[in-house]
Amino acid sequence: MSEESAATPAPLRRLILWLGPTAGTAVALWLHAHGDSTALAVTLGCLVWVALWWLFEPVPAAFTALIPMSVLPMAGVISPKQVAEAFGNELILLMMGGFMMAAALERNHAHRRLALGMVRLFGGHSGRHLLWGFVFATGLISMWISNTATTIMMLPVAMAILEDYRDDRLRVPLILGIAYAASVGGWGTPIGTPPNLVFMHVYEQTTGSRMGFLEWMRFGIPIVALFLPLLALWLGRHLGGSPAAEIPKLGPWHRSERRVLMVFTLIVAAWIFRSEPFGGWSGYFQLPGVNDASIALFGVLLMGVIPDGRGSTLIDWPTAERVPWAALVLFAGGIALATAFQTSGLGDRIVDALGGLRDWPAWLLIVGICLGVTLLSEIASNTATAVLLMPILAVTATASGLDPALLMVPAVLAASCGFMLPVATAPNLVAYGTGMVPLRRMLREGVVLDLIGVAVLSGACIVLFWR
Numbered sequence: 001m002s003e004e005s006a007a008t009p010a011p012l013r014r015l016i017l018w019l020g021p022t023a024g025t026a027v028a029l030w031l032h033a034h035g036d037s038t039a040l041a042v043t044l045g046c047l048v049w050v051a052l053w054w055l056f057e058p059v060p061a062a063f064t065a066l067i068p069m070s071v072l073p074m075a076g077v078i079s080p081k082q083v084a085e086a087f088g089n090e091l092i093l094l095m096m097g098g099f100m101m102a103a104a105l106e107r108n109h110a111h112r113r114l115a116l117g118m119v120r121l122f123g124g125h126s127g128r129h130l131l132w133g134f135v136f137a138t139g140l141i142s143m144w145i146s147n148t149a150t151t152i153m154m155l156p157v158a159m160a161i162l163e164d165y166r167d168d169r170l171r172v173p174l175i176l177g178i179a180y181a182a183s184v185g186g187w188g189t190p191i192g193t194p195p196n197l198v199f200m201h202v203y204e205q206t207t208g209s210r211m212g213f214l215e216w217m218r219f220g221i222p223i224v225a226l227f228l229p230l231l232a233l234w235l236g237r238h239l240g241g242s243p244a245a246e247i248p249k250l251g252p253w254h255r256s257e258r259r260v261l262m263v264f265t266l267i268v269a270a271w272i273f274r275s276e277p278f279g280g281w282s283g284y285f286q287l288p289g290v291n292d293a294s295i296a297l298f299g300v301l302l303m304g305v306i307p308d309g310r311g312s313t314l315i316d317w318p319t320a321e322r323v324p325w326a327a328l329v330l331f332a333g334g335i336a337l338a339t340a341f342q343t344s345g346l347g348d349r350i351v352d353a354l355g356g357l358r359d360w361p362a363w364l365l366i367v368g369i370c371l372g373v374t375l376l377s378e379i380a381s382n383t384a385t386a387v388l389l390m391p392i393l394a395v396t397a398t399a400s401g402l403d404p405a406l407l408m409v410p411a412v413l414a415a416s417c418g419f420m421l422p423v424a425t426a427p428n429l430v431a432y433g434t435g436m437v438p439l440r441r442m443l444r445e446g447v448v449l450d451l452i453g454v455a456v457l458s459g460a461c462i463v464l465f466w467r
Helices: 010-033 038-056 066-074 080-087 090-107 110-122 127-142 147-163 168-185 194-207 213-235 255-272 280-284 292-305 325-344 346-353 355-359 362-377 382-400 404-414 426-432 439-465
Strands: none
Touching: 010 038, 038 066, 038 325, 038 346, 038 382, 066 080, 066 325, 080 325, 090 110, 090 147, 090 194, 090 255, 090 292, 090 325, 110 127, 110 147, 110 255, 127 147, 127 168, 127 213, 147 168, 147 426, 168 213, 168 426, 168 439, 194 213, 194 325, 194 382, 194 404, 213 255, 213 439, 255 292, 325 346, 325 382, 346 382, 362 382, 362 404, 362 439, 382 404, 404 439, 426 439
16 A cells, blocks of 8 residues: 655745645636636636645645535535545545554564565575565555555565675665565555555546456556566666575464454455455345445454454554544545536536547557656655546546546556655655665666556556557
8 A cells, every 4th residue: 555745845835835726716717707617617726726735735635635625515516415425435434444454464463474474485595586575575565555554564674684684785676676566566456555446436436337356456466466576677687696695584473463364364355256256255145235345344343353362352443543544535535526527517628628639549648648647656646646637537538439447547556656756655765764775876776667667557558458
């Protein structure tokens, strides 16, 4: 999973703090004066205001998400009931349940056992083996746990190995490999990073078709499995002849580790096989109302009542309430904004304006989107980027006569492709904060990986979604 933030100089933040509402109000007044409906004018003005504040972050992104939830109902664009429904959306509940189960894994140290177990599978025969082990272990854990938490958990293990390692060439590749793999791993599952769920909501709202857990993993896992080796190959290109390393021992299993992993595995299986194959277990037991959110919340309930063998349960409430609520508020604001796109007629207006895109080849649109969003992700929050772009790309695809997934999937994945700058993602910042990664080295490695990401995502999405 991932949470990202951008750093903006203080003078620019102060300027944007006033420029956002000023520009938004000016756009709304201009449109209304030229005959557009109040709803459309207010929605576009709100979009301009939100875009400026999300891009430069003069205030935390979650506060910015309150703009559409307050301004749009006051202007009558959407109703207060629709704002409340945004908070109760099943995907927000799925995200909340996923965050809480991830917290349970961390509380019981099961994620560390999984990570070290996978590193040991690759072995410490050389620096390259070690790098590959950490890259794949980090990517796997980040499919289910926040990318920041995964990075913070993996780095101390790596640093302990590096202290006694004789070859300094491994230092930067290993630290960067952990940070970058944490971002890439979020592509693998719907709960891997909040932008994935933003996509799923807008896609269902646009097409009326719901993308399930298994459907996402059918393309998410292969893309992760393709990119992680390329990441390890690039970062480890100078590690030939590196010596062996000592990997920390795992130690005996604790009952809490076994129990939390059993519950988590059960929930993942329930997600994957809910509706497939042959109608899944929900069809077999005639439970049509079951969805991924209810499964996640039931998993949290189980973890809250099953003993951990140490006088408590697998998760307690103080642990559960530490979920990143800001991400949930940000997502709810995005849902409110996407709803306004439809009710105000702004979506139809964009479709009309983009009608000329029908003549553009689909592959060119995909490559352009991947490149543009990757560059944007270097300076902007990935969740905010997805919230802003998903409704626009959905109507762009409609205007081009394409399946919305063809444009939306590459954009939502590219939003996690910020590899060049420390401020691009929280894992990058954590890695840079170790003091062992020179900025020029991060820029040099990151620009190549950004381009590899554009190529991989463009090619994969053309193959998987272009009909």
